[in-house]
Amino acid sequence: MSPAPSVTASAAPVRAAPDPARRQAIGRGLFWAATALLLAAVLVQGLYSAGLTEVGFANWRPVLYAYVIWSVAVCASQVLRRGQQGQRALFVLPALLFTLAVVVFPTVFGLFIAFSDWNLSSFTGRQFNGVDNFVAMLNDPYYWNAMGNMVIYVLAVLVQYAIAFGLALLLNAEIRARKFFRVAFLLPFMLSPVAVSWMIGKSLMEYRFGPLSQFARLLGWDSPAFFATPWIARASIIALDSWVSIPFIMILLLAGLQAMPKDIMEAAKIDGATGWQSFWKITFPLMLPVSVTAIVLRIIFQLKLADIVINTTAGGPGGATDTVTSFIYREYRDRSNVGYGTMLAEFYFVLIVIFLTVLLALINRWMKRFPTT
Numbered sequence: 001m002s003p004a005p006s007v008t009a010s011a012a013p014v015r016a017a018p019d020p021a022r023r024q025a026i027g028r029g030l031f032w033a034a035t036a037l038l039l040a041a042v043l044v045q046g047l048y049s050a051g052l053t054e055v056g057f058a059n060w061r062p063v064l065y066a067y068v069i070w071s072v073a074v075c076a077s078q079v080l081r082r083g084q085q086g087q088r089a090l091f092v093l094p095a096l097l098f099t100l101a102v103v104v105f106p107t108v109f110g111l112f113i114a115f116s117d118w119n120l121s122s123f124t125g126r127q128f129n130g131v132d133n134f135v136a137m138l139n140d141p142y143y144w145n146a147m148g149n150m151v152i153y154v155l156a157v158l159v160q161y162a163i164a165f166g167l168a169l170l171l172n173a174e175i176r177a178r179k180f181f182r183v184a185f186l187l188p189f190m191l192s193p194v195a196v197s198w199m200i201g202k203s204l205m206e207y208r209f210g211p212l213s214q215f216a217r218l219l220g221w222d223s224p225a226f227f228a229t230p231w232i233a234r235a236s237i238i239a240l241d242s243w244v245s246i247p248f249i250m251i252l253l254l255a256g257l258q259a260m261p262k263d264i265m266e267a268a269k270i271d272g273a274t275g276w277q278s279f280w281k282i283t284f285p286l287m288l289p290v291s292v293t294a295i296v297l298r299i300i301f302q303l304k305l306a307d308i309v310i311n312t313t314a315g316g317p318g319g320a321t322d323t324v325t326s327f328i329y330r331e332y333r334d335r336s337n338v339g340y341g342t343m344l345a346e347f348y349f350v351l352i353v354i355f356l357t358v359l360l361a362l363i364n365r366w367m368k369r370f371p372t373t
Helices: 020-049 061-082 084-089 093-114 132-138 141-172 178-190 193-204 211-218 230-259 262-270 275-286 288-302 307-312 324-333 338-367
Strands: none
Touching: 020 061, 061 084, 061 093, 093 338, 132 338, 141 178, 141 230, 141 288, 141 324, 178 230, 193 230, 193 307, 230 288, 230 307, 262 275, 275 288, 288 338, 307 324, 324 338
């Protein structure tokens, strides 16, 4: 009987592991090839759009295709060069590349338009005009009037915060029908600002037949025109905006109040602290992170205020209620001035970034004075 043959090798050939150096070289080559393609497409289309060459595309769609190819190449390059770390990066890269496409690129492209004379009602099309739009912006009194109005609207956020904090404290207390009032106070936030501007600004506050105007006449106001006098019109816009926005701040503060530990308040009550002392020494410092978040978010929303103004007063009377956003909107809609309107928007965007950066730095320094936060 012959001995059984010994198995010395597997029937299937063993595949050699890929060379890491080769994978990295392929990844780098793929990335730089896609980058060169994207830059070439942008350069060709940019020169063609500026009228410096006759070679180009009919529109910017090929540049979009080049960007999609570049995005895919970036993701593949990360996997080839970094292995498992590159695979984990795929969970973040698509969102980052999408943000780059819909946020960063339009902002940079807006700068390209801002330095152009481009009026949609003109047959000449877009033409480069240097800093003419910037100089016109500096000498535009209506734009700076709208900028001054924005200071008043932003300061009104502090009043909204104070009212919202009071409502949050009330709804956090043990009162009857507390759940009903929570839902009732949230109803304005569920409505569209456009609907509010028509329902209240155009209907209830209408000069001739509006219920609020008739009630004001009963109180002795002979001509209750809520949007005829500059300061009354501005106050009316702030009231409409506050009616919509206060519930947003209130619900954030109410969530913070409900998350506070109850034993701290009970200990303060046992120690004999009054209601004001408990609020100022305990509740307010503990609520600072939530308060700062609510105020900053509300300021960001306030800097975009436009819909209520556009539908109610269109910026009048005499620009008293104008916001920067509503002014830019009319620059596009009424004057079809794309180049100048884009310059106004880009400059306003830069101011917002600077303002919020300084504001957050000051808030961070101020909050360090409260050790409980």
